Each structure stands twice: as structure tokens, then as C-alpha cells.
Amino acid sequence: MKHTISILVENHPGVLSRISGLFARRSFNIESLAVGVTDDSTISRITIVVDGNDYTVEQVEKQLNKLIDVIKLKTLTPSETISRELMLVKVSANSSDRGDIINIVKVMDAKICDITRTTMTIEASQTTENLDNMLEILKPYGIREVVRTGTIAAQKGSDTITAKK
Amino acid sequence: MMNVAQAMTKCLELEGVKDIFGYPGAAICPFYDALISSTIRHILVRHEQNAAHAASGYARATGKPAVCVATSGPGATNLITGIATAYSDSIPMVVITGQVSTELLGRDVFQEADITGSAEPFVKHSYLVKNPREIPRIFKEAFYIAGSGRPGPVLIDIPVDVQKAEIDFEYPKTVDIRGYKPSIKGHPLQIKRVAEAIKLAKKPIICAGGGVFATDAKSVLVEFAEKYDIPVVTTMMGIGCIPSKHPLHFGMLGTHGKKVANLAINESDLLILIGARVGDRAVTTPGVLEKRTKIIHIDVDPAEIGKNMDAQIPLVGDAKVILGQIIKSLDETDKHTEWIFRLNELKSQEKIVDGTDGINPKRFLQLLSSKADENCIVVGDVGQNQIWTANHFEIKKGRFVTTGGMGTMGYSVGAAIGAKTAKPKKQVFAICGDGSFQMQMMELGTICQHDIPVKIIIMKNNRLGMVRELQKNLYHNNLTAVFLDGSPNFVTIASAYGIKSKSINRLDQEEEAINEMLQCDGPYLLECVINPDEPTL
Ligand SMILES: Cc1ncc(C[n+]2csc(CCOP(=O)(O)OP(=O)(O)O)c2C)c(N)n1
Numbered sequence: 001m002k003h004t005i006s007i008l009v010e011n012h013p014g015v016l017s018r019i020s021g022l023f024a025r026r027s028f029n030i031e032s033l034a035v036g037v038t039d040d041s042t043i044s045r046i047t048i049v050v051d052g053n054d055y056t057v058e059q060v061e062k063q064l065n066k067l068i069d070v071i072k073l074k075t076l077t078p079s080e081t082i083s084r085e086l087m088l089v090k091v092s093a094n095s096s097d098r099g100d101i102i103n104i105v106k107v108m109d110a111k112i113c114d115i116t117r118t119t120m121t122i123e124a125s126q127t128t129e130n131l132d133n134m135l136e137i138l139k140p141y142g143i144r145e146v147v148r149t150g151t152i153a154a155q156k157g158s159d160t161i162t163a164k165k
Numbered sequence: 166m167m168n169v170a171q172a173m174t175k176c177l178e179l180e181g182v183k184d185i186f187g188y189p190g191a192a193i194c195p196f197y198d199a200l201i202s203s204t205i206r207h208i209l210v211r212h213e214q215n216a217a218h219a220a221s222g223y224a225r226a227t228g229k230p231a232v233c234v235a236t237s238g239p240g241a242t243n244l245i246t247g248i249a250t251a252y253s254d255s256i257p258m259v260v261i262t263g264q265v266s267t268e269l270l271g272r273d274v275f276q277e278a279d280i281t282g283s284a285e286p287f288v289k290h291s292y293l294v295k296n297p298r299e300i301p302r303i304f305k306e307a308f309y310i311a312g313s314g315r316p317g318p319v320l321i322d323i324p325v326d327v328q329k330a331e332i333d334f335e336y337p338k339t340v341d342i343r344g345y346k347p348s349i350k351g352h353p354l355q356i357k358r359v360a361e362a363i364k365l366a367k368k369p370i371i372c373a374g375g376g377v378f379a380t381d382a383k384s385v386l387v388e389f390a391e392k393y394d395i396p397v398v399t400t401m402m403g404i405g406c407i408p409s410k411h412p413l414h415f416g417m418l419g420t421h422g423k424k425v426a427n428l429a430i431n432e433s434d435l436l437i438l439i440g441a442r443v444g445d446r447a448v449t450t451p452g453v454l455e456k457r458t459k460i461i462h463i464d465v466d467p468a469e470i471g472k473n474m475d476a477q478i479p480l481v482g483d484a485k486v487i488l489g490q491i492i493k494s495l496d497e498t499d500k501h502t503e504w505i506f507r508l509n510e511l512k513s514q515e516k517i518v519d520g521t522d523g524i525n526p527k528r529f530l531q532l533l534s535s536k537a538d539e540n541c542i543v544v545g546d547v548g549q550n551q552i553w554t555a556n557h558f559e560i561k562k563g564r565f566v567t568t569g570g571m572g573t574m575g576y577s578v579g580a581a582i583g584a585k586t587a588k589p590k591k592q593v594f595a596i597c598g599d600g601s602f603q604m605q606m607m608e609l610g611t612i613c614q615h616d617i618p619v620k621i622i623i624m625k626n627n628r629l630g631m632v633r634e635l636q637k638n639l640y641h642n643n644l645t646a647v648f649l650d651g652s653p654n655f656v657t658i659a660s661a662y663g664i665k666s667k668s669i670n671r672l673d674q675e676e677e678a679i680n681e682m683l684q685c686d687g688p689y690l691l692e693c694v695i696n697p698d699e700p701t702l
Pocket residue numbers: 547548549550551571572573574575597598599600601602624626628629630631632
């Protein structure tokens with residue numbers, strides 16, 4: 001089972017290595033990890049997708065909470081979560097394929113951000129599953145390069161995760 | 166204005182630090198320079214690992230964070246085993262290391278080692294200080310973090326140029342770390358559930374661990390056990406939290422524990438874990454146990470609850486506070502006479518098998534504890550000697566100190582040096598094997614230089630006895646790499662340091678030798694030559 005955990009941490013050097021080290025030595029599997037600063041420049045928000053059963057996720061949460069640099073964390077319920085991942089994908093595209101690819105891009109609500117005589121570079125912001133889908137569909141044209149950011153997520157509705165209580 | 170090195174000593178003084186253990190080098194020289202004009206006593210160990218072990222012994226004797234210091238590079242890496250040992254036993258410690266100059270960091274210069282990186286798995290928290298002005302806040306935080314919640318080592322790595330920088334010194338009065346707020350009080354609803362469970366139990370048992378010492382909950386634990394008539398077993402780290410001969414005490418549990426203690430938790434209908442993390446050496450079959458008995462788990466670290474064993478009633482908080490809360494909310498219950506009778510019956514079946522007229526280490530330790538001061542501190546090393554000490558040295562009002570989590574050979578002499586430095590009026594014993602002693606022999610120099618009169622007892626079986634036994638039982642008695650041929654004459658070694666010593670190998674020599682050791686004002690080394698085939702249990 002995949003679980004998405006949002007973590008607020010102190011924004012200073014070494015924090016990311018503490019967190020990734022913890023995952024490595026306790027044999028927790030990271031599916032993806034994304035970090036960025038929040039509106040408060042002293043705090044970063046990390047979104048980690050972990051693969052594991054309920055026991056693992058409980059342990060991940062508790063062990064993360066023990067890190068002094070971790071201010072707050074929350075495991076997000078899939079049905080109440082908006083999650084997105086950004087992807088850049090470069091596909092082979094000669095003149096005869098271009099029309100097809102443009103259609104796919106339209107259907108998938110993606111964007112073409114660069115084009116050459118032989119390639120097209122597509123930008124898509126979607127759920128991880130949709131991106132996987134899109135790659136599957138683009139495969140026949142020849143995928144040259146894939147760059148993904150890892151999932152970021154927020155709760156639906158007005159709830160937020162903040163450093164204050 | 167003062168320089169950071171002076172500020173460091175100032176911080177230590179303000180934290181009430183009287184003694185520190187360390188070893189100098191270029192990258193920590195500014196600190197040593199400032200130490201000259203401070204009130205703090207520095208004890209020069211002979212290997213950095215033992216500085217950490219000494220701080221560990223000191224911290225256990227005082228209950229407060231203790232301090233060790235080393236230089237950058239090899240000095241710092243030499244500390245790691247000691248830091249890891251303290252971490253796995255949850256010992257409060259502040260570790261200070263020198264580091265190469267800030268502008269040289271990351272360039273692999275002479276004696277540069279990434280100590281915050283390499284010690285990361287073994288510290289509660291660490292700092293690499295780049296801004297000199299942060300020193301007071303960091304020291305304040307380090308002592309707070311090390312000593313509160315679940316205690317542990319905190320590392321402060323300070324580049325040599327930072328130590329020389331000038332700052333305005335102001336020590337913060339309070340600490341506010343937004344990511345660190347340990348729970349103290351138990352949740353009232355859970356306290357209620359605990360009270361109900363205790364009322365219903367017919368065969369309750371308490372399993373007490375090192376957390377009882379960490380929270381200074383010894384006396385309230387005994388009060389709790391007596392009030393509800395609940396028998397107590399301990400983990401290795403919990404030994405001594407109730408006097409060995411207390412009628413409700415049934416020994417240490419686990420792979421090397423007492424049979425009665427293991428049977429007791431298996432037959433119980435309510436297991437109350439107090440500051441014990443259900444380590445694999447203590448509870449070998451948590452999966453079976455959690456199905457068989459109801460479990461209450463009291464621990465200050467929520468991550469320990471449910472990690473190794475499920476608990477029906479988890480209770481996060483300080484053991485002392487929580488036991489106090491329960492005592493307040495629950496009147497005396499029915500006595501558990503039948504249950505305790507059963508346990509006493511099992512206990513009475515235990516026997517020490519005597520051999521010939523040689524020294525039986527179990528009997529020797531019983532004799533030693535009967536002659537030692539009531540409040541003595543006994544440090545056990547690792548190996549068969551540790552288990553003999555754990556099971557047979559009777560703790561009255563004193564302490565048993567050992568490394569339960571890591572089982573680090575070479576712990577005892579360093580830790581004994583620390584304990585004796587903290588409590589100079591108490592008798593302090595280091596009990597070790599001939600293998601483990603040779604991992605720490607160099608500390609005899611520290612003992613002499615700083616006049617720290619600890620008593621060292623070596624159980625000499627000319628073997629790595631614990632491993633020998635393992636090979637005998639599980640590897641078809643194919644004994645390999647467990648013979649300690651080539652060991653020196655320990656009595657001669659001691660006398661080379663001017664330390665009084667004696668070797669005995671017969672039962673009839675025990676009494677006189679113990680008397681001589683106890684009457685000796687200075688340090689003493691007593692070698693007991695024992696039968697190499699002596700079993701651990
Ligand atoms: C640093 C370290 N290395 C290796 C071990 C593995 N080990 C556990 S007990 C033991 C033998 C200890 O021998 P000794 O100190 O003579 O004690 P004895 O068992 O003979 O009483 C060894 C090698 C350990 N615990 N610690």
C-alpha cells in the first residue's frame with residue numbers, strides 16, 4: 001500500500017539527510033520524495049510517498065516524529081487529498097507523428113514546451129497514476145527522457161498543516 | 166566579549182558540569198586552552214571510546230547529562246562506539262568534538278571527518294556549528310534534549326575557527342524547540358483503563374526496564390508494586406530498580422535471565438511494561454505473548470510502543486509521573502497470594518551447580534555483594550561475566566550499570582571511572598572478562614593519573630567465554646578464535662602501574678582477597694581464575 005506523508009521540517013542543512021538516512025536504516029521504502037520551502041522561510045515541507053503496511057507507516061510516523069528537526073507530520077487519506085506530480089518527457093516525434101502526439105497532449109491536459117525536428121518535450125502536471133498512463137500511451141513513439149519531481153500533496157477543503165497547534 | 170571556547174566552558178559551568186572526560190588534538194585546542202581557567206576538572210582518558218563510556222557511567226551515577234570531548238577526525242571517530250553504546254541504552258550525554266576550519270570543510274583536509282554524518286544513526290540530535298553566535302543556544306538545547314524525554318547522546322561539532330571567534334555571551338534561560346515537546350503526563354483516559362485492568366488481573370506482572378532509572382522512578386515503582394501486590398521482573402537495564410532480595414522481585418528475564426522471570430511473563434494475564442522496549446534479548450517471542458496476555462506499555466518514547474509488541478493499553482509519558490497518577494487514582498486491590506506463591510515455588514527450584522574447589526564466579530559474586538557497601542555501584546562488562554554479575558550480584562540500594570543494548574565489550578572500566586568520578590564516596594566495581602579487559606587495559610593509566618580508586622575484577626577463563634559457549638552449543642563445539650593465549654599476566658600489568666593486585670584460583674582464597682580489596686584505599690585489580698567450562702546460566 002502506498003501512503004503519502006506530509007512533513008514540516010526546520011529549513012536548514014542536514015535535515016534531508018537525516019530523513020533519508022532514517023528511511024534507509026530502518027528499511028522503509030521511499031517511493032518518492034519532494035521538498036520545498038513554505039510561506040515561512042524557516043520551514044520546509046516534505047512530501048514522502050512510502051510503500052508499506054499499516055505497521056510500517058505507523059513506525060515511519062513515530063520515528064520521523066522523534067527527529068528534533070521534524071516539526072509536524074500527517075499521513076494524508078487518499079480520498080481527501082489532492083496530489084500532483086510534475087513531469088517533463090521528451091519523445092521522438094517526426095512530422096508524421098506530431099498530430100497524434102498533440103492530440104494525446106490535449107486529452108491529457110498537458111503542454112508542449114519544446115519542439116525540434118525530431119523530438120517534442122511535454123510538460124504534464126497530474127496524479128502519479130495519470131502520468132504513468134500517459135507514458136504508456138507515448139511509449140510507441142519512442143521515449144527519450146523522463147524527468148519527474150515526485151508527488152506533492154495537500155488536503156482537500158480548508159484544512160491545512162501548519163507549525164502552530 | 167569572549168571567544169567561543171571560553172563561552173563553551175561557561176555554558177558547561179552554567180549547566181552544572183564539574184567533570185569532563187576527553188582527549189585533545191589540534192582542532193579542539195582553543196577549548197582546552199579555555200578550560201585552564203575554568204572550574205571544570207578534565208580527566209584525560211587513554212582512548213576516546215572510554216571518554217564516552219566514562220561519561221556514560223558518570224551520567225548513570227548522577228542522572229544528568231555527562232560530557233566527553235575529542236578532537237576532529239580520528240578523535241571523533243574513536244568516540245562513535247561509545248556514542249552508539251549510550252544511544253542504545255538511552256544515556257544522556259553531550260559530546261563535543263573539534264572540527265577543521267569552516268572554510269576547509271568538505272575538502273578532505275588533514276583530520277577532517279564528517280562526524281555529524283557518521284554518528285547520525287546513534288545520536289538523539291547533532292549540531293555542526295557554523296555561526297559562533299549560536300553557541301549558547303545550542304549548548305542550552307543540547308543539554309535539554311540529552312536529558313529530557315527519552316535521554317540520549319547529543320553531539321556538538323565545532324570547527325576550530327568558530328572556537329576562536331569572539332561573541333557576546335548571554336546564556337538563554339529557557340529552551341523552545343518547536344519540533345521537540347516530550348510528553349510527561351499520562352492521558353487520564355488511559356490511566357483509567359490501566360486502573361481497570363489492574364483491578365481485574367489475577368496474575369499481573371511488572372516488567373521494568375532502564376526507563377525506571379531514566380525517570381528516577383525507583384521508589385515509586387516499589388510503592389506501586391507493593392500497593393497492588395504485583396511481582397516484578399526486570400530487563401538487564403532495569404536490574405536494581407527494585408532491590409534484588411525484595412519479596413516481589415523475581416529476577417531478570419530474557420535469553421540469559423532467570424527461568425522464573427520468563428515463566429512469569431508467559432503465565433501472566435496482565436503484563437505491565439515500564440520503561441522497557443521489549444528488546445529481542447528480553448522478550449524472545451513477543452508475537453506469542455501479545456496473544457496470550459493483556460499488555461500495558463508505559464514509555465516516554467511513543468515509537469517503542471507497538472514496535473516490537475502490540476499493547477492493548479499504550480501509555481506515553483514519564484514513568485515516575487504515570488505511576489504516581491495510577492497510585493493516586495486506584496485504591497489497593499486484592500492480594501495475588503496464589504500467583505506469588507506459584508512464582509516463589511518456581512524460584513526455589515533454581516540452583517547453582519557447584520564444581521570443585523575452584524572459584525565459582527556465581528558464588529564469588531554473591532560473596533562480593535554480601536561484603537560490598539549497600540549503595541555500591543557495580544559495572545558489568547560483556548560476556549559470561551556480565552550475565553553472572555547481572556544474575557548473582559545482589560543489588561541492595563546501589564546500582565548495576567551495564568550496556569544492554571549494544572553489549573559493547575570494554576565498557577566497564579571506562580564506565581566505572583565515570584561513576585567513581587561522579588560519586589567518589591561510593592564503592593565502584595568494574596567486573597569484566599579477560600577478553601573485555603584487554604580492550605580497555607590502557608585506562609589503568611587514567612585511574613592512576615587522576616587517582617580514581619575503582620576496583621577491577623577480572624574473570625579469567627582464558628577464553629572469549631560467551632562465544633566459546635555459543636560455538637559449543639550451536640556450532641558442534643568447533644571452537645575457533647576464542648582462546649586468549651598470549652594474554653599478559655594481569656597482576657604484573659597492574660603492578661607496572663603501581664596498582665595493587667592479586668590473583669586467586671581457589672575457593673578458600675576468596676574471602677581474604679575480597680577483604681583486602683575492599684580495605685585498600687586505592688584502586689585494586691583482582692583476578693579470579695575460573696574454570697573455562699563454567700556455563701553462563
Ligand atoms: C566490541 C565487541 N566485540 C565483540 C563482541 C562479541 N562478544 C560478545 S561476548 C564476547 C566474549 C567476551 O569475552 P570475555 O571478555 O573474556 O568474557 P567472558 O565471556 O569470557 O566472561 C565477545 C567476543 C562484543 N560483544 N563486543
